[in-house]
Amino acid sequence: MKAKGETVFESVLVANRGEIARRVIRTVQRMGVKAIAVHSDVDAELPFVQEADDAVLLGAAAPSESYLDIAKVIEAAKQSGAQAIHPGYGFLSENADFARAVRDAGLVWIGPSPEAIVAMGDKVAARNLVGDAGVPIAPGTREPVTDVETAVLAAKEVGYPLMVKAAGGGGGIGMSIAHDEDQLRTAFATAQNSAQRFFANPAILLERYVASARHVEVQILGLADGRVIALGERDCSVQRRHQKVAEETPCPVLTPQLRARMCEAAVRAGESVDYRGAGTVEFLLDPASLDSGGEFYFLEMNARLQVEHPITELVTGVDLVEEQLLAAAGEPSMLDPSSVSATGHAIELRVYAEDPKRFFPSPGPITTWVEPSGEGVRVDAGYREGNRVTQFYDPLMAKLCVYGEDRAAALARAREAVAAFQVEGLKSNLPFFAELLDDPAFVSGRYDTGLVERMRSRG
């Protein structure tokens, strides 16, 4: 154990960009550790580069030339004298080859073991693994499917409707629903094309589709002493194109009993791979089953820090990035697992550079950027006034997070914060959030992943 005043590392390189790089840098610096940024040429003026203690240019804007180039990131770490690497989310965060390369270079990898990443990265293997560990899974294929005729045969066994998705993927990319064989053939081709392109792995997973489900996930933390604990759930059912746009905790429809069962299942999933650090276990919850106690199914495990982690931090008071650093350094946790509890309610709104009606990308310059502030408001932003949001990366500009003593207070605070947030020069989805926060279904708390589509079909 380190003496008081000593730091876990001298320096940490953050292998990411935008809001998450800035958020990680903030905690790293608060812990008295030097933060090193890496960046592409077009990102040089962004806050995360400016605020870091040191910054290394990786290369051109295309991710393959910069944030996804393992050799360049390792070289930047050596050149800057970094002791450890934090990967953020996306990019190389769930790349086992990168985790191994970091360790092989004599650096500390701030994340789960490469073995855990591999086990959870393959959606089919992960389903089988956690299913065998007693975690509920939906009916689906036990083997990855690589050709459409096998998929058609398997579908007869699993049953329609089906979710067709990339076995090696995530983030909703290439995912679609099939209600019959014709739709399956189309969905399979689409999924395989995306799977090959984005994840270099054409294998497909077929899983029974739970209609009108809620997406509820549990934050887990694997401590240095080997224990895996759960830090409560997040409801992520507000989605467009199978991607999250708003999250809240606690989930408005969970009973304490159901929460306990989901947390226990998530811990079991983490234990099945000796999970270390921050991770998330995603479940689908069938709202139709709530009256009889609640049925949920394992969806996938994200072996990294999650985009929406701040809402868990707001209700628990835990700094998840600090816990990641401690776990990676083999240091004891700051928290007492027996007394972590959540109070109040938190909501995250993902402020995207996209039009608020069709959710179509809208890269461009930010001519005005005024963030809301005040009690219970946290903004994790990747940009500031004068920056340009480019087409090379995802559209997330900032996460607007609010805290209230209960859900009604959080909703009221969110409405005020959305109204106070000024972004000009490009289109943002802030007007969509103003609509969402007044939508009767959202306000009631009784909504599912079809919410946004229903809002839009009403025009």
Place this chain on the structure above:
Amino acid sequence: MAEEVRAELVANVWKIVVTEGQQVEDGDTLVILESMKMEIPMVAESSGSVSVKVAEGDVVQEGDLIAVIE
């Protein structure tokens, strides 16, 4: 009358789907753009012979000419 297909936003040209001079129908995908990790198919709104004005890997600005159908 010629139809000009123009970019609606800043994007990278990911894939040219048609070949020069190919006969296309209303609704056919000509070119796939990519912006912010989203694929954006550029679709013909008329039928005719297509001429593509961009190359894979190009960056296009809003309003840039992508293809002409005659």
